[in-house]
Amino acid sequence: MKNQSLTIALVGNPNTGKSTIFNALTGLKQKVGNYPGVTVERKTGFLNLNGVQHKIIDLPGTYSLNHKKIDERIAYQTLIGEYQHEQTPDLAVLVLDATNLDRNLYLATQVMDLEIPVIVLLNMSDLAEERGIKNDADKIQKQLGVPVLPIIAKNKKDIEQVKQAIAKHDLKPPAPLRWKPEESLSNAINEITENWLKPHTNLPNRAYPIEALRLISDNQVPDDFHNHPRKEVAQEIIANAQAEIERAGKNPAAAEVMARYDFIESCTKNGSTRQDEAETTSDKIDAVVTHKVFGPILFVAILLLMFQAIFSWAEPFMNLIDLFFVHAGNTVAETLPPGILNDLLVEGVIAGLAGVIIFLPQIMFLFFFISILEGTGYMARAAFVMDGFMTRIGLHGRSVVPLISGFACAVPGIMATRTIESWSDRLITIMVLPFMACSARLPVYALMISAFVPNENVLGFISLQGLTFFGLYIFGIVMAIAAAWVMKLFYSDGSSTPFMMELPSYKMPKWSAVFYNMFERGWIFVKEAGKIIMAISVVLWFLASYPKVDVPPEIANNPATTEASFNAQQSASSYKLKHSYAGQFGRFIEPAIEPLGFDWKIGIGLLTSFAAREVMVGTLNTIYSVGEEKGSVVTLQEKLIKDKDPETGEPIFTTLSAISLMIFFALAMQCMSTLAIVRRETNSWKWPIVMFTYMTTLAYICSLVVYQGGLALGY
Amino acid sequence: MYPLNTTNAGEKVFIKCLGCNCQDACRLREMGCVEGIKGKIISNNSNVVLQVGDTRLAISKKLARSILVSLN
Numbered sequence: 001m002k003n004q005s006l007t008i009a010l011v012g013n014p015n016t017g018k019s020t021i022f023n024a025l026t027g028l029k030q031k032v033g034n035y036p037g038v039t040v041e042r043k044t045g046f047l048n049l050n051g052v053q054h055k056i057i058d059l060p061g062t063y064s065l066n067h068k069k070i071d072e073r074i075a076y077q078t079l080i081g082e083y084q085h086e087q088t089p090d091l092a093v094l095v096l097d098a099t100n101l102d103r104n105l106y107l108a109t110q111v112m113d114l115e116i117p118v119i120v121l122l123n124m125s126d127l128a129e130e131r132g133i134k135n136d137a138d139k140i141q142k143q144l145g146v147p148v149l150p151i152i153a154k155n156k157k158d159i160e161q162v163k164q165a166i167a168k169h170d171l172k173p174p175a176p177l178r179w180k181p182e183e184s185l186s187n188a189i190n191e192i193t194e195n196w197l198k199p200h201t202n203l204p205n206r207a208y209p210i211e212a213l214r215l216i217s218d219n220q221v222p223d224d225f226h227n228h229p230r231k232e233v234a235q236e237i238i239a240n241a242q243a244e245i246e247r248a249g250k251n252p253a254a255a256e257v258m259a260r261y262d263f264i265e266s267c268t269k270n271g272s273t274r275q276d277e278a279e280t281t282s283d284k285i286d287a288v289v290t291h292k293v294f295g296p297i298l299f300v301a302i303l304l305l306m307f308q309a310i311f312s313w314a315e316p317f318m319n320l321i322d323l324f325f326v327h328a329g330n331t332v333a334e335t336l337p338p339g340i341l342n343d344l345l346v347e348g349v350i351a352g353l354a355g356v357i358i359f360l361p362q363i364m365f366l367f368f369f370i371s372i373l374e375g376t377g378y379m380a381r382a383a384f385v386m387d388g389f390m391t392r393i394g395l396h397g398r399s400v401v402p403l404i405s406g407f408a409c410a411v412p413g414i415m416a417t418r419t420i421e422s423w424s425d426r427l428i429t430i431m432v433l434p435f436m437a438c439s440a441r442l443p444v445y446a447l448m449i450s451a452f453v454p455n456e457n458v459l460g461f462i463s464l465q466g467l468t469f470f471g472l473y474i475f476g477i478v479m480a481i482a483a484a485w486v487m488k489l490f491y492s493d494g495s496s497t498p499f500m501m502e503l504p505s506y507k508m509p510k511w512s513a514v515f516y517n518m519f520e521r522g523w524i525f526v527k528e529a530g531k532i533i534m535a536i537s538v539v540l541w542f543l544a545s546y547p548k549v550d551v552p553p554e555i556a557n558n559p560a561t562t563e564a565s566f567n568a569q570q571s572a573s574s575y576k577l578k579h580s581y582a583g584q585f586g587r588f589i590e591p592a593i594e595p596l597g598f599d600w601k602i603g604i605g606l607l608t609s610f611a612a613r614e615v616m617v618g619t620l621n622t623i624y625s626v627g628e629e630k631g632s633v634v635t636l637q638e639k640l641i642k643d644k645d646p647e648t649g650e651p652i653f654t655t656l657s658a659i660s661l662m663i664f665f666a667l668a669m670q671c672m673s674t675l676a677i678v679r680r681e682t683n684s685w686k687w688p689i690v691m692f693t694y695m696t697t698l699a700y701i702c703s704l705v706v707y708q709g710g711l712a713l714g715y
Numbered sequence: 716m717y718p719l720n721t722t723n724a725g726e727k728v729f730i731k732c733l734g735c736n737c738q739d740a741c742r743l744r745e746m747g748c749v750e751g752i753k754g755k756i757i758s759n760n761s762n763v764v765l766q767v768g769d770t771r772l773a774i775s776k777k778l779a780r781s782i783l784v785s786l787n
Contacts, residue, residue, distance in 0.1 A: 063742070063745040066741065068742075100769035103745075103746060103768065217741050218737060254733075257745065258750075286764060287724060287757065287758050290758045290773070384773035388776070391775070397775065498774075498775045499762070500773070502770055504771075
């Protein structure tokens, strides 16, 4: 290769470290994790080699090119040059797991059949050595006829070697492999190629053998032919080809796999040896973690601990942030001359931001724990342990990882459903996923809980607040389950596939990745939430401050308000707010939300939070700051607790209305990004509309039942 | 020959026959679980964890029932 810009694809089985190598080559920071299916989309980046820029494509992991799931199909289409009219990559870098070479070579032989120039990397060579697996790279290189490099992806020196190998590659397609389809199989390949693929499809020539083999091994004509005008012809040709293999006494579904594995065995025999394994630590851990009884208990215990930790560990950091914003507000208020700008900055921008940034520590802790669960390899076990249960409620074991990702954010969770094969399973998982309590709900929960749930200890070490918090997460899960069960009754195409998943070996999480992920997500939260909240805060401040009205003297000097200055101020500012634009609007919708226990201030918050949930807190903070005395250091929690109805003197918020509000937030669909991603993944507006309607209706009904029921019971 | 779901943790088995439907069998084979290969049962609590080579496969009970194995 001389000074020509190349497109290079990274191909390999799931969880072999493609993304780690991609990051090392491009200097990007794509997400990595220790479970199959982290990358579900193509990622592209650039590598600069001796002054030439090469495009690197990180493909989703796949076990074979007989694509069935969307993420696998992306890999296949890219390799044959069918992905959005792109050319076939100039070079494929095959990333193989050195601890499990036989299975990884299976995909390698398929890719080489496509006649794409390749480099083979045997990744995780250190782990292989540790386990007493010896791979003879030279021998494998001789057998395959392409460059083979044993590497350790996190080793800079090895990555340098990979770059050299790319630079030195002659870009000639590999010589045809010596895996030989025996006669009946190769006849069948020819038959399908000549009679069907050549005349009736637009596939590139190089894809013929792979496509023919795929049709032979699959007894249903694959989905992509359903709309083909000549699909009967295809069916007949395929049936003939299969019959020929059967006449030779072979199983058409297994013929290709067997032949390839025979070849692979000849490659690795003496080339790769393995000591007979004793019981490893992984075995012992798995015996407990995947146990029928202990497994689920452990799973729930881990989640409980996680949420308790998020709540208690984050507190000191949150106090610090709070202190910072109170001082920032006061400093600005004192330095700038009093006036509109001063009010806007202090009451609008700083108050709005403070309300949201304070939850940054909790969000970072959440991502810290999720990264650890992903990094160790526990996620795949969680999927396995929960599969029996998930099947019973109509979901699939593979739904578990997307659902757990949903705790962080529904958007990546919905993307992760691409690893689910069956369309109905996938759709139902997408539809119930937003019930998982995402990090944007966390600020609302945290605010309400810390204000209205007493901080008492139950069971000695777990606080009532932590337990409520956990309860809300469980509530989200239970609702997701119930919704899935109901949807399964209405929508099922019977295409469910049984659970089968690779469990990766346990590893210590890569701490740099854990911390990187934690700070990255924290930053995204600040940036995204910051943008929306800044804008909404400013608009809201205006709406809540104008028109300026004169407070009637009897309210301004109301002696009946006992708690001296604070409440007098409160009711005066409350009067002003009530007559502002925002107040008028809030009161307009009050009749609709009053039965849920919400007043018009919450009403304003509900409206703004339809853009994104966390905006609620910023909104309340802005609303409660407007008209506030300068230099006040009262936190939002205290303001909520002390907020009283100026006419009746009853507190606006009770524990019951706080719970009702949290339930509303747990269930309502208040997230533009989620609706947008559902639109993209389902390719129609139907499902986002269904999702919005059913979730929000459900939220209203549940809040109504809880609040009215609570009142009736005398709470 | 026994169905895979009747084995016990710790037992070593030979995979004899993948009796599940084509697509699932194909997937199992692609993941290294081919006829004739030696495997080890890591755990079997209704769902089965099967070690084949260095691949650890989690397999649901329903699927395990259709995989026939012989004991060593």
